């Protein structure tokens with residue numbers, strides 16, 4: 001499957017209800033990839049947008065009561081129109097508001113993938129997380145967290161970090177690409193949620209789409225980190241350039257993956 005070629009030939013429209021910190025980075029990253037992002041803040045347009053969208057990202061990073069209504073309406077319309085939904089429970093353990101919001105969305109609606117960092121996913125799966133904010137402080141095993149989350153919700157999950165773990169529909173794998181500077185900028189996990197939707201739009205097999213999206217994204221980070229990068233500041237534009245200048249070839253021999 002030539003994901004990048006297909007994304008660039010017919011760019012999937014991904015509606016991003018995401019946090020205020022990462023909107024610009026997410027839009028730039030998606031356009032560099034070749035996809036078509038649209039951010040929205042108005043529930044009145046949920047019906048129109050979900051009639052034409054190829055994916056819906058719900059990222060709760062800076063959610064509030066107004067955005068809660070927006071998210072609910074967008075997912076309801078996405079479900080009605082069979083638009084795939086990725087949920088990013090940013091900072092899940094940080095407050096009861098975040099927990100209740102995410103729990104309610106999972107309970108009420110169909111979600112195709114829950115993705116989060118180890119701390120978020122550990123807290124979501126019922127474990128004790130030490131994180132107080134949006135950054136991961138966990139060194140627990142990513143695959144174990146993913147398995148526990150999948151057992152609890154029966155929804156495909158991706159747990160991110162130095163090792164990424166995917167568990168879905170009888171399938172388990174860990175992925176081992178990426179660059180440490182991804183953990184030193186804001187928004188690398190948030191942009192990944194949108195990128196995954198561009199890949200899902202090109203392949204209904206969620207496992208396959210997620211693995212390829214994570215691998216492409218992390219291999220681009222590796223090349224960005226290796227070329228003229230002095231630190232987090234220069235990593236950001238180099239990363240955007242790398243998402244733009246690479247293609248499907250990067251996936252052919254550089255993916256480090258193990259199947260369980």
Ligand SMILES: Nc1ncnc2c1ncn2[C@@H]1O[C@H](COP(=O)(O)OP(=O)(O)O)[C@@H](O)[C@H]1O
Pocket residue numbers: 116117118134135136160161162163164177178179180181182183187188189190192214217218
């Ligand atoms: N130390 C690391 N080494 C390699 N890749 C990493 C590292 N930290 C994060 N990543 C990658 O960065 C992306 C975001 O992961 P993460 O930092 O866990 O998410 P978040 O930004 O939501 O906290 C993922 O693609 C992940 O594989």
Ligand SMILES: Cc1ncsc1CCOP(=O)(O)O
Pocket residue numbers: 019021022061062090134185186187188189190191
């Ligand atoms: C700093 C911050 N605060 C609320 S959302 C957000 C961005 C989090 O981005 P990521 O989880 O991708 O690092």
